[in-house]
Amino acid sequence: MVAGKxxxxxxxxxxxxxxxxxxxxxxxxxxxxxSIGMVGAAQSLTLxxxxxxxxxxxxxxxxxxxxxxxxxxxxxxxxxxxxxxRFLLLSAALAPYLKHVSTSNxxxxxxxxxxxxxxxxxxxxxxxxxHPFTYMLGVGLPIFAVSIVCTCIGFIAGAGLAxxxxxxxxxxxxxxxxxxxxxxxxxxxxxVSSYWLGFIGAPVLVLFFKDYSLLITPFLIGGVTVLIENxxxxxxARSQ
Numbered sequence: 001m002v003a004g005k006x007x008x009x010x011x012x013x014x015x016x017x018x019x020x021x022x023x024x025x026x027x028x029x030x031x032x033x034x035s036i037g038m039v040g041a042a043q044s045l046t047l048x049x050x051x052x053x054x055x056x057x058x059x060x061x062x063x064x065x066x067x068x069x070x071x072x073x074x075x076x077x078x079x080x081x082x083x084x085x086r087f088l089l090l091s092a093a094l095a096p097y098l099k100h101v102s103t104s105n106x107x108x109x110x111x112x113x114x115x116x117x118x119x120x121x122x123x124x125x126x127x128x129x130x131h132p133f134t135y136m137l138g139v140g141l142p143i144f145a146v147s148i149v150c151t152c153i154g155f156i157a158g159a160g161l162a163x164x165x166x167x168x169x170x171x172x173x174x175x176x177x178x179x180x181x182x183x184x185x186x187x188x189x190x191x192v193s194s195y196w197l198g199f200i201g202a203p204v205l206v207l208f209f210k211d212y213s214l215l216i217t218p219f220l221i222g223g224v225t226v227l228i229e230n231x232x233x234x235x236x237a238r239s240q
Contacts, residue, residue: 014131018138025120026143033147037154097132112140
């Protein structure tokens with residue numbers, strides 16, 4: 001074994017490590033997808049229609065938008081296309097680590113590329129990159145499975161879960177979850193900064209964008225982060 005280089009584990013061991021990390025990265029999905037199910041029931045949709053959004057989309061902002069505005073029909077298509085740019089951006093960042101994985105394996109797994117799963121993968125791959133695709137499946141599949149189950153539970157329980165206690169728990173745990181995700185990016189300042197910019201900007205931007213703030217805010221925060229990082233890079237290059 002080369003000194004200073006992390007040991008390579010078997011594929012099964014790496015999958016287990018991914019599944020273990022899914023616990024810390026996926027806590028928020030419990031409450032988010034209980035809410036998805038509750039919203040679907042409140043909108044008088046069927047369980048199949050509500051569950052289809054989790055199975056085929058797996059993006060909580062877009063799912064909330066679709067469930068709450070399903071009567072808008074074709075007007076939502078541009079929004080859907082814009083939000084799904086995430087697949088291009090996140091996949092591009094993961095591509096160097098997954099370049100040896102076949103297309104037939106990559107395409108079905110695209111549904112798993114959410115910000116939380118992406119963060120788990122990038123945190124791992126910056127330290128070690130043995131069996132990267134297996135690790136992504138280890139993180140993503142348990143989270144995806146739990147999200148499906150929680151969608152069903154939220155739909156069936158419906159109004160029974162729509163209590164002030166449930167809302168209070170979600171309000172406390174979700175910020176803690178994203179704070180933990182930010183910590184996973186340390187010391188990469190640009191990624192960490194995007195989280196606190198979101199914490200500061202989201203309450204303000206919701207006043208302007210209302211129901212669409214969940215969609216627009218990430219793009220604005222991401223754009224500002226990139227601009228700031230580029231400005232710092234250019235300033236550093238000039239000072240050399």
